[in-house]
Amino acid sequence: MHNQSYTFKSDFLTTLEARGYIHQCSDPAGLDEQACAGGLTAYVGYDLTAPSLHVGNLISIMMLRKLQQAGGKPIIFLGGGTTKIGDPSGKDESRKLLSADQIEDNKRKIAESFSRFITFGDGPTDAVMVDNDSWLSDLNYISFLRDYGRHFSINRMLTFDSVRLRLEREQPLSFIEFNYMILQAYDFVELFKRYQCRLQMGGSDQWGNIVNGIELGRRTADAALFGLTTHLLTTSSGAKMGKTAQGAIWLHPDLLSPYDYWQFWRNTEDPDVGRFLRLFTELPLDEIARLEALEGAELNQAKTILATEATRLIHGDDAAQAAADTAQATFGASARSENLPTISLPETELAAGVGLLDCFVQLGFAQSNGEARRLVQGGGARINDQPIQDPQYRLSLSDLEDGAIKLSAGKKRHGLVKPL
Numbered sequence: 200m201h202n203q204s205y206t207f208k209s210d211f212l213t214t215l216e217a218r219g220y221i222h223q224c225s226d227p228a229g230l231d232e233q234a235c236a237g238g239l240t241a242y243v244g245y246d247l248t249a250p251s252l253h254v255g256n257l258i259s260i261m262m263l264r265k266l267q268q269a270g271g272k273p274i275i276f277l278g279g280g281t282t283k284i285g286d287p288s289g290k291d292e293s294r295k296l297l298s299a300d301q302i303e304d305n306k307r308k309i310a311e312s313f314s315r316f317i318t319f320g321d322g323p324t325d326a327v328m329v330d331n332d333s334w335l336s337d338l339n340y341i342s343f344l345r346d347y348g349r350h351f352s353i354n355r356m357l358t359f360d361s362v363r364l365r366l367e368r369e370q371p372l373s374f375i376e377f378n379y380m381i382l383q384a385y386d387f388v389e390l391f392k393r394y395q396c397r398l399q400m401g402g403s404d405q406w407g408n409i410v411n412g413i414e415l416g417r418r419t420a421d422a423a424l425f426g427l428t429t430h431l432l433t434t435s436s437g438a439k440m441g442k443t444a445q446g447a448i449w450l451h452p453d454l455l456s457p458y459d460y461w462q463f464w465r466n467t468e469d470p471d472v473g474r475f476l477r478l479f480t481e482l483p484l485d486e487i488a489r490l491e492a493l494e495g496a497e498l499n500q501a502k503t504i505l506a507t508e509a510t511r512l513i514h515g516d517d518a519a520q521a522a523a524d525t526a527q528a529t530f531g532a533s534a535r536s537e538n539l540p541t542i543s544l545p546e547t548e549l550a551a552g553v554g555l556l557d558c559f560v561q562l563g564f565a566q567s568n569g570e571a572r573r574l575v576q577g578g579g580a581r582i583n584d585q586p587i588q589d590p591q592y593r594l595s596l597s598d599l600e601d602g603a604i605k606l607s608a609g610k611k612r613h614g615l616v617k618p619l
Contacts, residue, residue: 209234211269215427217484218477220262222403225413225426233397233425234271238323241266241398241427242274242390244331244383244405247305248297251451252312254441254463258429258478262400263326264316272324274396275313276386277306279332306330312450315513327394331386343385350418351381351411359407380408387412391422403428432478435470450513457514461522462584464506465600472501480508499601541603546618552593553616555580558606562614574608581607 205227207213211234215221224230233239243259245252252260263273279302297305310328313319317326356362359380365372387409390396399409409426416422432440441448448463449455467475473491476482482490482504490501503523511519542561544553556571559580565571572590574580580587582598583605594616598604604616 205231207231209269211239211266211271214265214269215262218265219474220258220265220429220478221427222430223406223426223428225410229423230398230425230427234269237270239266239271239398240274240394240396241271241400242276242329242387242396243400244276244278244386245309246278247302247309249447250305250308251449251454252309253450254448255432255439257441257450258432259400259402260313260316261478262427262429267317267324267326270324272394273317273326274390274394275310275317275326275328276390277309277328277330278386279303279306279330308451308453312513315515329390329394331382331389334389335382335386347385347415347419348381350415351384356380361404361407380411383408384411384415387424388416388420388422391416391420391424397423398425398427400427400429402431404431435468452514452518457510457518458522458525460514461506461510461519461526464509465502465526466583466585467502467505469498472498472505476501476505476508480505480512482508496599496602540614541617542614543617543619546596549594549599549616549618550596552595555582555587555592555594555606556590558594558616559608562606562608564606564608564612564614579609581605 207216207227209231212221212227212231241263243263245256263275267273313326313328318324319326319328356377357366361380362372362377383405387396387399399405399412401409406426406428409428413424413426416424434440448460450460452460464475464479473487476487476490477484480487490504493501503526506526507519507523510522514522540562542558555575556565556568559565559571559574560568565574571580575588575590575592578586578588582592582594583600584607594604596618599618602617605613606616607613
């Protein structure tokens with residue numbers, strides 16, 4: 200476990216700690232020594248269960264990027280083999296098994312997102328992409344059990360959160376999933392043998408699996424391996440990072456447009472702005488400190504910068520600027536005053552809360568509260584481009600973005616609510 204009193208010396212770990220990435224570390228001093236020696240190789244595993252990674256994966260991608268920037272070698276580890284089984288970590292039920300063609304298609308699309316963050320090639324610090332299907336599919340079951348299965352204690356495996364929580368909730372856990380943690384430990388050892396990979400990184404829900412790999416490496420290959428995890432990210436309101444009313448915030452532009460991606464970051468909750476700037480942009484820490492100290496409407500400047508910088512990393516400069524320009528055209532002062540219907544309300548009234556349905560009626564988007572209620576319940580209403588399906592919702596000052604609240608009925612009717 201990471202000892203908070205330990206002071207890192209390596210650029211890689213110093214950067215990770217300063218920007219808030221580190222939650223658990225199996226051996227801080229030992230890992231720091233490896234990083235200082237140069238050439239540290241590390242991996243993060245991604246199962247191929249969807250045609251894109253999502254914002255929840257972004258923190259580990261950023262850690263691999265930091266590793267490469269510090270002179271280390273990242274391994275993007277795609278679980279083509281383990282995807283055939285399913286990872287029980289954090290899941291309430293078994294994953295739906297995918298066909299080989301589905302897995303291959305997902306693999307191709309996921310690979311595209313990484314090229315924005317990480318440089319691939321044949322050089323000493325260039326990243327490589329590895330698929331564990333290349334060795335898992337050829338395993339001899341009897342030999343594998345004899346050589347590796349004997350090192351795992353069922354008693355201990357039952358204590359890991361990924362298993363224990365499922366059992367406590369009396370939810371089914373198949374034997375095929377129970378094997379997952381053994382295979383993940385084996386993958387770590389295999390990567391050490393093939394690439395001298397010494398570090399596995401991931402979310403805190405993977406801690407037990409990572410420790411298994413460290414111990415298996417010590418017992419079967421006399422290898423000094425390390426683990427490092429991050430917190431599972433939630434927003435200040437407790438929502439899981441990357442989950443919204445519309446669903447997951449995907450990284451691939453085919454599944455989510457760069458503008459919608461930009462808008463997701465622009466809607467960051469106030470208390471999260473500084474933390475997300477440190478984790479998901481490459482702005483200097485002193486600039487981030489200045490931005491997170493802003494208050495009130497000025498904090499929206501920091502949110503706009505966060506959105507543009509985060510979008511730039513995954514979609515490039517042009518797409519990020521285009522998204523920012525589109526938002527400015529939609530939300531900007533000139534567009535608000537000249538192009539969109541607007542109702543102005545006393546600030547004290549907004550502070551107390553104003554009925555959403557009344558505002559739709561006042562803007563002319565509905566003839567009555569009943570019609571407005573049907574609009575909202577039918578999924579046709581949005582607040583600041585975010586779907587809203589609660590007809591009892593009351594607009595307040597916290598909904599203000601750049602001095603106004605944008606209401607939308609369908610895709611083409613937009614209006615603004617402004618404080619007087």
